[in-house]
Amino acid sequence: MKLDLLAIAAHPDDVELTCGGTLIKMSERGYRTGILDLTAGEMGTRGTPEIRAKEAAASAKILGVSWRRTLGVPDSDVQANRQHKTKLAAVVRELRPRTVILPYWQARHPDHYHASQLGYEGCFLAGLKHLPIQGEPHRPFKIIYSTAYADARPTFVVDITQEYQRRRRAILCYRSQFRPVRGEKKSRVYLPIDRLEDDMNQLARHYGQMIGVEYGEPFLIREMMRVDDILNMEVRSI
Ligand SMILES: [Zn+2]
Numbered sequence: 001m002k003l004d005l006l007a008i009a010a011h012p013d014d015v016e017l018t019c020g021g022t023l024i025k026m027s028e029r030g031y032r033t034g035i036l037d038l039t040a041g042e043m044g045t046r047g048t049p050e051i052r053a054k055e056a057a058a059s060a061k062i063l064g065v066s067w068r069r070t071l072g073v074p075d076s077d078v079q080a081n082r083q084h085k086t087k088l089a090a091v092v093r094e095l096r097p098r099t100v101i102l103p104y105w106q107a108r109h110p111d112h113y114h115a116s117q118l119g120y121e122g123c124f125l126a127g128l129k130h131l132p133i134q135g136e137p138h139r140p141f142k143i144i145y146s147t148a149y150a151d152a153r154p155t156f157v158v159d160i161t162q163e164y165q166r167r168r169r170a171i172l173c174y175r176s177q178f179r180p181v182r183g184e185k186k187s188r189v190y191l192p193i194d195r196l197e198d199d200m201n202q203l204a205r206h207y208g209q210m211i212g213v214e215y216g217e218p219f220l221i222r223e224m225m226r227v228d229d230i231l232n233m234e235v236r237s238i
Helices: 014-028 049-063 082-095 110-125 164-171 192-210
Strands: 005-009 033-037 067-070 099-103 142-146 156-159 216-220
Touching (some): 005 014, 005 082, 014 033, 014 099, 014 216, 164 192
Parallel strands (some): 033 067
8 A cells, every 4th residue: 555644653542642633634635644553552651552543443543544543663662773664664665655754853752752663763774775575665755753752842833733633533532541441540650641631632732833823733844944935934923
């Protein structure tokens, strides 16, 4: 299968939380979108990998993605090693995405920043002609980093006002992650997901405000953006 857009992240639900609205928006525009979860999230404090797989499949339907798979990297041990990189490169060759979304390269959770590096290096390797893996060499044209939970100033924000409620439904598919089972002991570990609904609303509103809309999702690119007509630039200055 060929994709226009592939989002890569460490755990099932990472993509929903960071760029779910953008995935919905792009699939509504007729682009073929997909998600590669590097791990099955088997180290998550709540739920089981089986439950998370079901939740991820339900969410994928809501997001409108045509492809979702788990790469099989062990949860809590995401590393940009040769084995994982070539595995990821094979997926990139198979799907041939034009654009890839990766997590920002600095994060609290080591899996998240390693996922960023593994994603970038896997995409790079996929273009090497002599790499001993199947498929025609392919390198995505564009790599964009999602900065939703990162301490980084985004380069641009995607307006997800229309997609916000649908994204919310996709995120809420991961019930096992933030609805403690009755009788479950209160965890002593801080789970950011406990404050999920408030956080995701606040964040999306914050980034939306930056571009003068209700809800937004932030991204960063390393290269410069080109502008041809400075009289047709969006977002008001004063
Ligand atoms: Zn994660």
